[in-house]
Amino acid sequence: MEARRPITVVVSRFEDLVSRGLRTLIGEDSNIEIVGFDVPHGQLARSFAVQDPDVGILNFGSLRTPIEVRDLHAAHPDTRIVVLANRPTPAECNQMLAFGATACLSKETQARDILNAIHLASRGLHVLPKTPREFGAIEPTGPEVLTPREADVLELLQHGRSNAEIALALGVGVETVRTHARNIYRKLGVKTRRELATLAGGSPAAR
Amino acid sequence: MEARRPITVVVSRFEDLVSRGLRTLIGEDSNIEIVGFDVPHGQLARSFAVQDPDVGILNFGSLRTPIEVRDLHAAHPDTRIVVLANRPTPAECNQMLAFGATACLSKETQARDILNAIHLASRGLHVLPKTPREFGAIEPTGPEVLTPREADVLELLQHGRSNAEIALALGVGVETVRTHARNIYRKLGVKTRRELATLAGGSPAAR
DNA sequence: CAATCGGGTGAAATCGGCCTCACCCGTTCC
């Protein structure tokens, strides 16, 4: 990268952890200069007007309507808008672009890719996150969450109750309990109730 | 805070932005010492065994099943486990606690509260995020997303088409278009189609 | 051997989101 005028960016307010990450990340790139940081959502328009940045990085979670992106874009057409979202769906990203954003990134994006995207966006190129699932792609969406009823069954399973006892306690049939138990085993990745029994007590209930 | 032996923590791998945020945040607290950082999910057990930290900070999104928390807790009962999740539901948090975690925090938590939670968790106190909605609490969940059909209607609305034209183009009744349009206005926070027309073109379509 | 359990399939019922349409009201505009 040759030395030239650095890209000026205004960064809106994010969650504290993300905010700190953004600051150290952008601080590592000498070609990007932060001219506004942790700007509250309501003062973005003013910050854009005062700083006239090349790029504004917006917090998707703070947007109330996409219209706000459109208004910012209309008032400052030379400032490229990068929207940073938690796990944006393709529909959300397209909506952001349709309303004037130049790029829509996920907060899970690799750090270097975020810097690259800022550079690209500053020149008007659109950047979108990779499509999450082309075909059977693994997503780190965290463990499957038990349904409320499954949590009820798990609670009793952890205390070593039999299916018949659980059925009696919950007022449903044994077959129902067996179905819940099967789904619990699958979601939790265990194969027997023995693997569950060890963790009885020591914490608030699972529901 | 008096000076005593600092709390040792092992931090698992997080998204780059969050990871950087955590590092600068924890680095500001002289009473907490990072003894393992950006530990890949598969090597957490080994890191716990080697470092024997007071606290392990786990990435909820990397968990495949809650059983992994249980196993870590069973193997290292003296290491308090703090789970950091994106926007955990109460059910998810309770599940984590039920499986041996000491605290379950949202990545949206204020920085100082995260430090406090680490301190509390190191002494075995449970910390849970605030319940998101007691009664009509505002949540920064971002703008409402248009449904695919609403995006179709919006696309045509932006081009200045009348309801009758849109109905004809989409092969549905005028009443249907009017319903979609109403929902679009509500979600986008506008009151007339005029407010939409200004943003035609300049970006990929909304669908 | 009979009971219990793990595991698969499937079928009702319910619920919520989405799409479609209908009817009501009042306002705006030509």
Place this chain on the structure above:
DNA sequence: GGAACGGGTGAGGCCGATTTCACCCGATTG
């Protein structure tokens, strides 16, 4: 004044998730 629009209500159908239950099989166990 009639047509189009903004706004509210509600209905019916579709689909997916959840809950409940039923039947099937094989393995384990007392």
